[in-house]
Amino acid sequence: MSTLTLSKAINSGLRRAMDDDPKVVLLGEDIGKLGGVFRVTDGLQKDFGAHRVIDTPLAEAGIIGTAVGLAYRGYRPVCEIQFDGFIYPGFDQIVSQVAKLHYRTRGAVKMPITIRVPFGGGIGAVEHHSESPEAYFAHTAGLRVISCSNPQDAHLMIRQAIACDDPVLFFEPKRRYWTKADVDESLALDSFPMGSARIAAAGTDATLVAYGPLVQTALDAATAAADEGISLEVIDLRSLSPIDFDTVEASVRRTGRLVVTHEAQQSFGIGAEIAASITERCFYHLEAAPERVTGFDVPYPPAKLEEHYLPDLDRILDAVDRVMGRPNSLSGQGL
Amino acid sequence: MTAPGEKAHPEEAKLLQLLDADGRRVPDPELERWVEDVSTDQLGALYEDMAIARRIDVEATALQRQGELGLWPPLLGQEASQIGSARALREDDFVFSSYRENGVAYCRGVGFEDILRVWRGNSGSGWDPYSINMATPQIIIGAQTLHATGYALGCQQDGVDSAAIAYFGDGATSEGDVNEAMVFAASFQAPVIFFCQNNQWAISEPVGLQARRPIAGRAPGFGIPSLRVDGNDVLAVLAATRIALDRARSGGGPTFIEAVTYRVGPHTTSDDPTRYEDSNQREDWVRRDPLARVEAHLAAAGFFSDGFRDGVKAKADDAAARLRAGCHSLKDPEPMTVFEHVYSSPHPALERQRARYTQYLATIEGGNR
Structure with missing residues (x-):
């Protein structure tokens, strides 16, 4: 057991995956000597060589597209997209090639590509550095999309992603990179199945679903709610495609109430999918309409405005009050 | 000789040629040493490939016109570019092509029914790419150039002397992917060949819209040596591709080849070139036909006998018959295969949809609706 930041936990997971399989190669901008702008690949080029930790030209379609060719050749490329908002030049290669090649070739060609994406806001960054584009990819057939929230999961999940024969979008909560926790690097890769959610805190009154950077916010909200006598069950989804609806459904059947939170814009997002699916699955167990606490349907705002955009503890508790039928910001409006 | 389509390119680059439009050998000591071993017999074999x-x-x-295929992208006029380049390859080289390289696929040994599977709407891919070392033809313009570059990087890492070749058209050279591929290939000296068939058209857009200067002139700016070859001259294309392969195999990195040719047919069977093509231009190019010049050359060498001609025709007709039979042998895919191979292991959301659709179909088949 060692105490690691989330960033270091991913680093040790990458190192382990590279040790285990010589076909694992890393591609990205500034991932070599610099170790990545967030230092996630720190030291890996020195230890594994420039042929396995490849500083690429500055071109995201190039990174993803060459990874496709490497995968054709039997490699397991791990691509780093430097920031969430930089992924769009690579979008066509991800959606039209990476996601579809296995289907197109009737299973003959596997695309075991991992695409790492630092995502989300809260670090006071300039435009294009704080986005949450995960729904685009969860909407795309053929991709698996996961997001870690803590160092232990980060270490295991990056290894699971690399071991997976399908392409995986691996969303890293950049404002939690420096979160420290004990990490047991000896845990088996199948300690939990990739795609399974985790009950981060057990509760009985309402189910609060989060992933990535907002899991900690949700846990803080649960602690605050407990002070008011409300017991929140916090679910860390870990996976956005597939979503572990069985775990969410079982929880909502117990609590009768659902709140989903994410940083990404609300409309057509992960929260919408969860609200719809849970309503389909356990309509008669719901005591209130599901609530979404999300970013607004605006481009990610300038740093001085991001506190108004990002869901925080108070906005989550306001939604909890709503599903609990307690006084809240919308009380008296017939909502 | 000036090719008609080059009028858009006044600053013309040298066009490599070994057989002119009348089938006469054009002396080029630098180029012809790469095809010294090609006997008249072998030139006859190249002719046969082009004819097939x-x-x-x-x-x-014809199958498309008869309703058997949804669409077909003709290669008419581009036979020399495809056969000359494909016959330069080794089995362990890997091809990343667009949708028009069916002549290349033929050279790679693809099954006849497999050529048509995609165009009949039965499958997203005609063949297992690893069975003939040729990727599923790419429909997104230019995307495969990056795949070829990545594959070539893999060859380099594996320490083998196999190469990758990317086929694309003049239109693709405007795409970002092609330019990124050239940057990556040059930076890493990847053993890849960028084989651009400049057939003068991107559907209705003439090459002058994609490039104000000869396309081959771009590659040196990326640090990639380039060759501009008469794409209707099978011998010159073979020589150029051998030069590029030799460079790739010996650690010399990528090569760009512009094969200057002409799309004599429509973009696809859905296209109508009468809306945009000058018929005089097409006639000019038809006079530069890739088969006719080899035929003239072989005839002058006393090789193009009636027996040879009949033999080629019989083989080509046999290929056509097998293609047609292969087309008819393709059975419609089973409905539930729509769910197959999206992922390599089950995905719960999709499994739920599959289970429900199975039930739904059962209610129809059970006569309950």
Whole structure:
């Protein structure tokens, strides 16, 4: 057991995956000597060589597209997209090639590509550095999309992603990179199945679903709610495609109430999918309409405005009050 | 000789040629040493390949017109570019092509029914790419150039002397992917060949819209040596591709080849070139036909006998018959296969949809609706 930041936990997971399989190669901008702008690949080029930790030209379609060719050749490329908002030049290669090649070739060609994406806001960054584009990819057939929230999961999940024969979008909560926790690097890769959610805190009154950077916010909200006598069950989804609806459904059947939170814009997002699916699955167990606490349907705002955009503890508790039928910001409006 | 389509390119680059439009050998000591070993017999074999590719193409167009295929992208006019380059390759080289390289696929040994699977709407891919070392043809313009570059990087890492070749058209050279591929290939000296068939058209857009200067002139700016070859001269294309392969195998990195040719047919069977093509331009190019010049050359060498001609025709007709039979042998896919191979292991959301659709179909088949 060692105490690691989330960033270091991913680093040790990458190192382990590279040790285990010589076909694992890393591609990205500034991932070599610099170790990545967030230092996630720190030291890996020195230890594994420039042929396995490849500083690429500055071109995201190039990174993803060459990874496709490497995968054709039997490699397991791990691509780093430097920031969430930089992924769009690579979008066509991800959606039209990476996601579809296995289907197109009737299973003959596997695309075991991992695409790492630092995502989300809260670090006071300039435009294009704080986005949450995960729904685009969860909407795309053929991709698996996961997001870690803590160092232990980060270490295991990056290894699971690399071991997976399908392409995986691996969303890293950049404002939690420096979160420290004990990490047991000896845990088996199948300690939990990739795609399974985790009950981060057990509760009985309402189910609060989060992933990535907002899991900690949700846990803080649960602690605050407990002070008011409300017991929140916090679910860390870990996976956005597939979503572990069985775990969410079982929880909502117990609590009768659902709140989903994410940083990404609300409309057509992960929260919408969860609200719809849970309503389909356990309509008669719901005591209130599901609530979404999300970013607004605006481009990610300038740093001085991001506190108004990002869901925080108070906005989550306001939604909890709503599903609990307690006084809240919308009380008296017939909502 | 000036090719008609080059009028858009006044600053013309040298066009490599070994057989002119009348089938006369053009002396080029630098180029011809790469095809010294090609005997008249072997030139005859290249002719036969081109004739079969053309016959397959004509048959597939007919199958489309008869309602057997949804669409077909003719290669008519581009036989020399495809056969000359494909016959330079080794089995362990890997091809990343666009949708028009059915002549290349033929050279790689693809099954006849497999050529048509995609165009009949039965499958997203005609063949297992690893069975003939040729990727599923790419429909997104230019995307495969990056795949070829990545594959070539893999060859380099594996320490083998195999190469990758990317086929694309003049239109693709405007795409970002192609330019990124050249940057990556140059930076890492990847053993990849960028084989651009400049067939003068991107559907209705003439090459002058994509490039104000000869396309081959771009590659040196990326640090990639380039060759501009008469794409209707099978011998020159073979030589150019051998030069590029030799460079790739010996650690010399990528090469760009512009094969200057002409799309004599429509973009696809859905296209109508009468809306945009000058028929005089097409006639000019038809006079530069890739088969006719080899035929003239072989005839002058006393090789193009009636027996040879009949033999080629019989093989081409046989290929066409097998193509047609292969087309008819393709059975419609089973409905539930729509769910197959999206992922390599089950995905719960999709499994739920599959289970429900199975139930739904059962209610129809059970006569309950």
